[in-house]
Amino acid sequence: MDWLRDHLTETWLALAIVLGITEMIGLDLILLMLAMGALVGMTAAIIGAPFFVQALAAAGASVACLALVRPQLVRRMHAGPELQLGHGKLVGTQGTVTERITGLQTGRIMIGGESWSASPYDDTITIEPGETVEVLEIKGATAYVHPVPRLGT
Template sequence: MEWFKDHAWETWTALAILLALAELLSLDLVLLMLAVGAGVGVLTALIGLPVAAQILAAVGAATAMLLFVRPGIVKRLHSGPELRLGHDALVGRQGVVVSEVSADAGQIKIGGELWTARPYDETVTIHEGARVDVFQIKGATAYVHPVPAIESDND
């Protein structure tokens, strides 16, 4: 125990490195959280706290990491990307008006495909060649809104 008191920060550092390396084999994030606890042990040893305080700080930090940090990280790592297929994949994309879009209907081109379209706001008429955002798809009809044009002042 006397040796540990004299070489506390080196021992904590070695333990942190060993746990981090072992994490590379397990990939479960438990050993990484324990390595963070050992890192806290290094810090407490460097500021000269007694061995009991170092152990308590390391155990407390490792426990906090396991309870509060690890679950969120694991959840993010295990959830895949949100896949949007079919009509849902078109919502949020932009298209070009092929024939005037009004409350009666019109046509737009989205990603090389022609779609029947109506304005999302029924009072709006969107002219041919305008860029539109797809807000919603109902059946085979895209509900769109014109993309605002940026106008510049040439003085």
């Protein structure tokens, strides 16, 4: 026990290393937060604080990391790009009208090199060939589109 008391800095560092390595197995970020607390305890030992102050500093830092840092890290790790599969990934893209589209007549558009049947999202408008449209919805094999406004017209 005298050795531990004489080598508290090394003991805190060894504890932090063991906790950090063990964290690699579980990847819960809990042991990593405890390792951060052990590093704070090591810092207190370097300063020359008594053991109970070192232990309180390590415990306080661990609790603070668990409460404040870990939730944000977990949220960031679990957040990722939203995957869109099938025709749903075309919603929001733009295409070019190849056949006239009216509320009464389904036309055709080109989206990403593919030809799609298209109807206007607003039944009262007519969209002529060559105009750029945005896909607002897809039902079955029909894209519901709205013309993209042009500057200066």
